[in-house]
Amino acid sequence: MHQQGAQAYQQTAKIVESPRERESALLMKAAASLQKIKDEWPDSYDSLKPALVFNRKLWTIFMASVTKEDNPLPADVRQNIANIGLFIMNQTREMLLQPQPQKLDVLVRLNRQLAAGLRGN
Secondary structure (H helix, E strand, O other): OHHHHHHHHHHHHHHHOOHHHHHHHHHHHHHHHHHHHHHOOOOOHHHHHHHHHHHHHHHHHHHHHHOOOOOOOOHHHHHHHHHHHHHHHHHHHHHHHOOOHHHHHHHHHHHHHHHHHHOOO
8 A cells, every 4th residue: 555655646746846846856866976976985986977977967958958949048047057067067077087076066066056046946
């Protein structure tokens, strides 16, 4: 019975969750993964590449979304998100080439800030 209740809740959550809430949750998930890697460095080194790849995929989707002509966001907001995305791509490449835990701080902070913005905070 408990399993059915959990499934019903998950299905309902999917229906009421807006795309912005989902994007915010994914950004927070990526930020949490990167923060955990920093906190547990160097033992977390094996988790670094998958976490960076997940974060990069997320930002690739955001960048593709804001460059679409039918995107309803104001042009300056779209440009800011695209610029942040390019910065994230560069930081990710740097982190993969020369891993240093303090380089994760900016990725975590930017993800959390955009997540907060998506939630309207």
